[in-house]
Amino acid sequence: MSATLRMKRFLLALLPWMVVTAAFGQLQSAEVSFVGHTIKGPCYRLADQAFAPVSALKELGYNPDELGDRLTVHIEDHDVELPVRWLSGVPCFPVAKFADALRVDSVWTDPARLAVLARISLVEVTGQGERLTSSLPIQPQVSFFDGPNRVVVDCRGARLVKDAKISLLPNARVGQVRPDTLRIVLEIDKMPSVELVPDK
Numbered sequence: 001m002s003a004t005l006r007m008k009r010f011l012l013a014l015l016p017w018m019v020v021t022a023a024f025g026q027l028q029s030a031e032v033s034f035v036g037h038t039i040k041g042p043c044y045r046l047a048d049q050a051f052a053p054v055s056a057l058k059e060l061g062y063n064p065d066e067l068g069d070r071l072t073v074h075i076e077d078h079d080v081e082l083p084v085r086w087l088s089g090v091p092c093f094p095v096a097k098f099a100d101a102l103r104v105d106s107v108w109t110d111p112a113r114l115a116v117l118a119r120i121s122l123v124e125v126t127g128q129g130e131r132l133t134s135s136l137p138i139q140p141q142v143s144f145f146d147g148p149n150r151v152v153v154d155c156r157g158a159r160l161v162k163d164a165k166i167s168l169l170p171n172a173r174v175g176q177v178r179p180d181t182l183r184i185v186l187e188i189d190k191m192p193s194v195e196l197v198p199d200k
Contacts, residue, residue: 026046026047027044027045027046027087027088028044028045028046028112029042029043029044029045029112030043030044030045030050030112030113030114031043031112031113031114032050032052032056032095032113032114032115032116033113033114033115033116033157033180034056034060034116034157035104035116035117035118035136035137035138035157035158036138036139036156036157036158036180037060037157039052039053039056039059039060040056040059041053041055041056041090042087042088042090043056043092043095043114044087044088044092045111045112045114046087048108049094049095049096050094050095050096050106050108050114051085051087051092051093051094051095052092052093052095053090053091053092054066054071054084054091054092054093057071057073057093057098062074062075064082066084066091068084069083069084070082070083070084071084071093073098073101075101075102080098080101082094082097082098082101083097095114095116096114098116099116102116102135102136103119103135103199104116104117104118104119104135104136105117105119105159107159107179107180109178109179109180115157115179115180116157117157117158117159117179117180118134118135118136118137118138118155118157118158118159119134119135119158119159119161119199120132120133120134120155120158120159120160120161120164120182121133121134121135121161121163121164121165121199122164122165122166122197123160123164123165123166123167123168123174123184124165124166124167124168125167125168125169125172125174125184125186126167126169127169129195130153130172130184130186130195131195131197132155132158132195132196132197133197133198133199134155134158134196134197134198134199135198135199136198137196137198138155138156138157138158138196139156139157140153140154140155140196141153141154141155141156148187149187149188150185150186150187150188151185151186151188152183152184152185152186153183153184153185153186154177154181154182154183155181155182155183155184156180156181157180157181158180158181158182159176159179159180159182160174160175160176160182169186171186171187171188172184172185172186172187173185
C-alpha cells in the first residue's frame with residue numbers, strides 16, 4: 001500500500017471526528033431568560049442560536065409531546081412543531097423558533113445571555129392607574145421613591161414595540177432602560193393600580 005493511499009485512509013478515518021469537533025467547538029454555555037424567568041438546566045449557544053432543554057418547556061407551563069427528533073408544543077389555539085437537538089447528552093429545542101411561534105422577541109443581551117421578551121403594544125397611564133397590553137404575561141415590579149415623589153414600574157422581560165400605542169399623563173414617561181426592561185415613571189403621590197391585558 002502506498003504512503004499516499006495510507007494518508008487518504010487516515011484522513012477519511014479522521015473526518016467524522018473533525019466534523020464533530022468543529023460543530024461542538026462552537027458550543028458554549030448560555031443563560032436564557034424567558035420573560036424575566038431564568039430557565040433552569042443547561043442552555044447552550046451554538047453560533048447565533050440558543051438552545052434550552054426540552055424539560056424547560058414544562059417549567060414554563062407548556063406540555064410538549066416528544067416524538068423522536070421533533071416535539072409538538074400546544075400554544076393556546078395552535079400547535080407548534082420544534083426540532084429536537086441533542087447537545088451534551090440533553091434533548092434541546094431552538095429558543096428563537098419557539099419565541100417566533102409565541103409572537104415574542106428574542107435578543108442576545110450579551111454574548112452568553114439570550115432574553116425572550118414579551119412585546120408591549122399599548123401603554124396607557126391615566127389618573128386611575130396604568131394599563132399594558134402584552135403578548136405574554138409579565139410581572140411588573142413597582143417601587144415608590146421620594147424627592148420628587150414618583151412611582152417606578154419596571155417590566156422585566158418586556159420590550160416596547162416600535163408602533164406601540166402610548167397614552168400618558170403629562171407627569172408620566174415610558175422607555176426601554178435595558179434591552180430586557182421597560183420602565184414607566186409616574187410623578188404622583190400614591191401607588192397606581194396595574195392591569196395587565198393579554199394581547200389577542
